[in-house]
Amino acid sequence: MLPLPLLLLPLLPLVLGLAHPLSSTHSLLARHGLNLRQDVLHGLLSGPGPFPQDPPWTTDYPTSFGGYCAPNSSQTVGTFAGPTLPSLQDLLKRNAFVSRSGTGLELLGEEFRIVGANVYWLGLDENVIPDPSYPSKNRVIEIMGIVSAMRGTVIRGHTLGISFGNPLSIMPSPDTYNEQAYEPIDFAILMARIYGIKLLIPMVDNYNWYHGGKYQFIGWAGIPWSGTGAAITPPDVGAYFYNTSSIVDSFKAYITHHLSHVNQYTGIAYKDDPTILGWETGNELCAVLYNDGPAPPAWTSEIAGLIKSLAPNHLVVDGTYGFYPESGQLQVEVVDIFSDHFYPPSIARFQAGLALTQSANRVYLAGEWDWTGQYGGDSIQSFTAALEAGPGVGDFYWSLFGHDDHCCLYVEHDDGYSFYYPGRTEDMHDRAVVMTQHAYEMNADASPEVVPAVACPQYAFPDELFPPGLNVANLGL
Numbered sequence: 001m002l003p004l005p006l007l008l009l010p011l012l013p014l015v016l017g018l019a020h021p022l023s024s025t026h027s028l029l030a031r032h033g034l035n036l037r038q039d040v041l042h043g044l045l046s047g048p049g050p051f052p053q054d055p056p057w058t059t060d061y062p063t064s065f066g067g068y069c070a071p072n073s074s075q076t077v078g079t080f081a082g083p084t085l086p087s088l089q090d091l092l093k094r095n096a097f098v099s100r101s102g103t104g105l106e107l108l109g110e111e112f113r114i115v116g117a118n119v120y121w122l123g124l125d126e127n128v129i130p131d132p133s134y135p136s137k138n139r140v141i142e143i144m145g146i147v148s149a150m151r152g153t154v155i156r157g158h159t160l161g162i163s164f165g166n167p168l169s170i171m172p173s174p175d176t177y178n179e180q181a182y183e184p185i186d187f188a189i190l191m192a193r194i195y196g197i198k199l200l201i202p203m204v205d206n207y208n209w210y211h212g213g214k215y216q217f218i219g220w221a222g223i224p225w226s227g228t229g230a231a232i233t234p235p236d237v238g239a240y241f242y243n244t245s246s247i248v249d250s251f252k253a254y255i256t257h258h259l260s261h262v263n264q265y266t267g268i269a270y271k272d273d274p275t276i277l278g279w280e281t282g283n284e285l286c287a288v289l290y291n292d293g294p295a296p297p298a299w300t301s302e303i304a305g306l307i308k309s310l311a312p313n314h315l316v317v318d319g320t321y322g323f324y325p326e327s328g329q330l331q332v333e334v335v336d337i338f339s340d341h342f343y344p345p346s347i348a349r350f351q352a353g354l355a356l357t358q359s360a361n362r363v364y365l366a367g368e369w370d371w372t373g374q375y376g377g378d379s380i381q382s383f384t385a386a387l388e389a390g391p392g393v394g395d396f397y398w399s400l401f402g403h404d405d406h407c408c409l410y411v412e413h414d415d416g417y418s419f420y421y422p423g424r425t426e427d428m429h430d431r432a433v434v435m436t437q438h439a440y441e442m443n444a445d446a447s448p449e450v451v452p453a454v455a456c457p458q459y460a461f462p463d464e465l466f467p468p469g470l471n472v473a474n475l476g477l
């Protein structure tokens with residue numbers, strides 16, 4: 001094997017149009033916050049395989065049962081996702097922002113398609129004891145390995161931004177901030193960066209679940225309500241989130257605090273981090289009742305405008321659930337991406353929303369879709385094919401889970417949409433294959449005949465792959 005810089009040298013002029021003395025590779029990478037040793041040839045999953053039948057590396061954890069369960073999944077699918085050498089192009093992509101050009105996205109001058117998983121629990125999880133708690137590092141790293149093996153480009157993660165009203169939240173009580181809550185979020189962002197995955201982060205939830213949302217702000221303003229999830233009394237109380245200036249101010253202060261936070265592991269402020277593709281004004285926002293209408297366009301304009309002023313290199317997704325063209329939703333200029341969710345998948349609904357989005361010259365995102373088929377709708381094959389054929393369209397299935405802290409049992413969640421890679425049943429495995437092929441298709445890549453297994457725990461990373469200045473011992477890996 002040639003030393004890395006020699007392998008990459010021919011790429012340099014293509015990528016950057018630079019002169020190419022060998023030493024410039026290192027200084028180039030260093031300028032991008034990357035520190036790469038010549039002999040680092042393993043320890044990193046970066047996009048697609050190759051997925052060798054016989055991995056050429058040795059694992060530093062037991063592959064027999066002995067306390068670990070997950071590596072056995074190789075027996076069901078045949079190959080392991082191998083740590084692969086990132087190309088210089090891959091490394092540069094980690095430090096580049098995804099930008100919008102009309103109805104499509106670009107990264108380093110190439111088309112960029114959003115495709116990946118919803119993983120809502122990366123910042124705080126409710127499916128573990130004690131409930132809630134911050135997810136373990138093993139769990140977060142396994143998810144990055146799975147999304148990488150499935151060829152995902154982006155993860156949509158609610159609790160990386162939605163964090164209100166619990167002692168473990170970023171904002172446990174009105175206008176107070178809990179800096180401890182940032183450790184798991186900083187770590188998830190670090191790991192996404194190392195795996196070459198981008199993140200889309202919603203800022204507030206339309207419902208009242210464990211991680212909080214708009215109802216915490218409403219309650220803090222002294223307006224009474226009760227209920228969980230979407231079943232809230234009185235039913236129109238959610239409108240106060242948009243029409244009360246003290247609440248809007250408090251939410252804007254939260255956004256400013258969150259986007260200004262400096263990641264303790266990377267040293268990069270969230271607003272300046274190319275790992276973050278963008279921010280969504282909220283999840284499934286409706287103005288009054290569930291499915292009653294959009295977030296008011298004036299509110300979306302104000303919130304999206306604040307996000308753009310803080311993070312001009314990031315994209316903004318309108319968090320409205322679906323399309324309400326008569327409201328003026330599509331006239332909010334500062335929005336980059338409009339989105340809809342699919343329970344069940346519906347090609348007709350998708351096509352209608354896509355046509356509206358294209359007429360507004362913006363990007364379309366299927367932010368959540370039901371991968372299970374349990375409620376009918378269009379088949380997973382036909383729905384993913386329609387998404388692929390839609391120019392610039394992106395999508396995330398709902399939703400990905402993995403193993404517990406010890407890579408042994410699956411973490412169970414009760415909403416009926418939990419997806420486990422490479423599948424816990426034959427049907428789930430068949431769908432995992434379709435979902436993986438779909439992501440390859442979105443990346444304009446030939447898909448693998450056999451989906452790769454994902455090791456849990458993931459491979460140990462050479463220290464050189466972490467950002468300079470990070471004390472890896474402090475990660476507790």
Ligand SMILES: *[C@@H]1O[C@H](CO)[C@@H](O)[C@H](O)[C@H]1NC(C)=O
Pocket residue numbers: 065068069072075
């Ligand atoms: C892993 O596979 C081996 C060989 O098929 C089997 O003996 C062992 O019981 C498996 N372990 C688990 C945890 O499934």
Ligand SMILES: *[C@@H]1O[C@H](CO)[C@@H](O)[C@H](O)[C@H]1NC(C)=O
Pocket residue numbers: 236237238239240243244
């Ligand atoms: C805000 O919305 C609530 C609930 O619909 C409504 O009762 C109230 O009058 C609204 N306030 C303003 C200032 O529009």
